[in-house]
Amino acid sequence: MDQNIESFLTDLFEAAVDAADPLRALGRALPERPSGKTVVIGAGKGAAQLAQAFEKLWDGPLEGVVVTRYGYSAPCKHIRVMEAAHPVPDEAGLAATDALFGAVEGLGPDDLVVALVCGGGSSLLPCPAEGLTFEDEIALNECLLASGAPIGVMNMIRKQISGIKGGRLALAAHPARVVTLVVSDVPGDDPAQVASGPTVPDRTTREAAKAAARTYGIDLPPKIAAFLDGDTNLPPLPDDPGFDGNDVRVVASAALSLEAAEKAARAAGVEAVILSDAIEGEAREIARMHAAMARECAAKARPFPPPVVLLSGGETTVTLRAKGRGGRNTEFLLSFALCIDGQAGISALAADTDGIDGSEDNAGAFADGDTAASIRKAGVDPAEMLSKNDAWGAFDAAGSLFVPGPTGTNVNDFRAVLIGALP
Numbered sequence: 001m002d003q004n005i006e007s008f009l010t011d012l013f014e015a016a017v018d019a020a021d022p023l024r025a026l027g028r029a030l031p032e033r034p035s036g037k038t039v040v041i042g043a044g045k046g047a048a049q050l051a052q053a054f055e056k057l058w059d060g061p062l063e064g065v066v067v068t069r070y071g072y073s074a075p076c077k078h079i080r081v082m083e084a085a086h087p088v089p090d091e092a093g094l095a096a097t098d099a100l101f102g103a104v105e106g107l108g109p110d111d112l113v114v115a116l117v118c119g120g121g122s123s124l125l126p127c128p129a130e131g132l133t134f135e136d137e138i139a140l141n142e143c144l145l146a147s148g149a150p151i152g153v154m155n156m157i158r159k160q161i162s163g164i165k166g167g168r169l170a171l172a173a174h175p176a177r178v179v180t181l182v183v184s185d186v187p188g189d190d191p192a193q194v195a196s197g198p199t200v201p202d203r204t205t206r207e208a209a210k211a212a213a214r215t216y217g218i219d220l221p222p223k224i225a226a227f228l229d230g231d232t233n234l235p236p237l238p239d240d241p242g243f244d245g246n247d248v249r250v251v252a253s254a255a256l257s258l259e260a261a262e263k264a265a266r267a268a269g270v271e272a273v274i275l276s277d278a279i280e281g282e283a284r285e286i287a288r289m290h291a292a293m294a295r296e297c298a299a300k301a302r303p304f305p306p307p308v309v310l311l312s313g314g315e316t317t318v319t320l321r322a323k324g325r326g327g328r329n330t331e332f333l334l335s336f337a338l339c340i341d342g343q344a345g346i347s348a349l350a351a352d353t354d355g356i357d358g359s360e361d362n363a364g365a366f367a368d369g370d371t372a373a374s375i376r377k378a379g380v381d382p383a384e385m386l387s388k389n390d391a392w393g394a395f396d397a398a399g400s401l402f403v404p405g406p407t408g409t410n411v412n413d414f415r416a417v418l419i420g421a422l423p
Helices: 003-019 022-027 047-057 089-105 134-147 150-162 167-173 208-215 221-227 254-267 283-300 328-339 371-375 380-386 390-396
Strands: 038-043 063-069 079-084 114-120 179-184 247-252 271-282 306-318 347-350 364-368 413-421
Touching: 003 254, 003 347, 003 364, 003 413, 022 047, 022 079, 022 247, 038 047, 038 089, 047 063, 047 079, 047 114, 047 328, 063 089, 079 089, 079 390, 089 167, 134 150, 134 208, 134 221, 150 208, 150 221, 167 179, 208 221, 254 271, 254 306, 254 413, 271 283, 283 306, 283 347, 283 413, 306 328, 328 347, 328 364, 328 371, 328 380, 328 390, 364 371, 364 390, 371 380, 371 390, 380 390
Parallel strands: 038 063, 038 114, 063 079, 114 179, 179 247, 271 306
Antiparallel strands: 306 413, 347 364, 347 413
């Protein structure tokens, strides 16, 4: 890919990430100081950076604990930062769950709990309901990750079998007031879905969760399926008195980040169009839609004449057909690269705004009309790699991986497709 184009696309990604910067995001939404204690709790891949920013902004004493993914820590003076496994829980996550419950134990009505919640918290806070084991929760998580179901469906099911999700952590803090500050990584920015809502309840029912599992063909582990047939551990509803006086604020989202990227593109002299900030669906299929639109723009100057950059966000999914390396953004882009194979004048970046896409160290990758040929030249069949869910291997062979490192925030997928030449 032309280095100027690669730099342009990287600039758009950085603008999107900067818009979700923890210091900037929290500065817009700080609660009033309480007459009692301030306790900070949190979970997610950007929780440590949120905690660090909160310490800088808060004018008063505080204490607390947050949990983040291994390698995503940030130094804090008063808030304990713990690390655990993502996307499959481990024993460290269990310890972190216990620590968060301990932090809110015994609080009174004059105390304030500030919950810093962002994407990734679902796996970082394992807490199997009574009658289930940690191994049962791991089995469910692995099943959901391989299913290709939307994040909302996965979280709907997770809440049914958890002792902390679905608002249960906020109930444990009662009668203290809980203010939840959310960095949204879910389509539609429903705060109850981010990290499966440990402090935010919703009206999800057991029957709805079971119906969703059937709709998406999720083959639930037998013990989980049997548990869902019962009526124990039902999630609390929003009108539970234990939530009275609580507040929830979305402080950063894909919508705000895409608007920042749009502004950056126009400042560089390129028209920008936001397709949607809430795209869901199978990554390789969403890629075909993006590629078809890009080809239409390139060939017929419709619906948008070049030069133009198409921006989109949301959270695609990948149905695992094999155990390759990669994530939903690289899978999207490999499918996209195959769709524009040999096409001039189309370039793209797809990346996860937290800096990590899947299990490797890349956030995503770059692609243009020459990428599929470059992969073949390296001795790798791109179509075969797509069939094996090994998009990382394909882009590694072509030298097209995008590796910015952990960003300290998470507003989910970022896609930028440039049609035409730069000014």
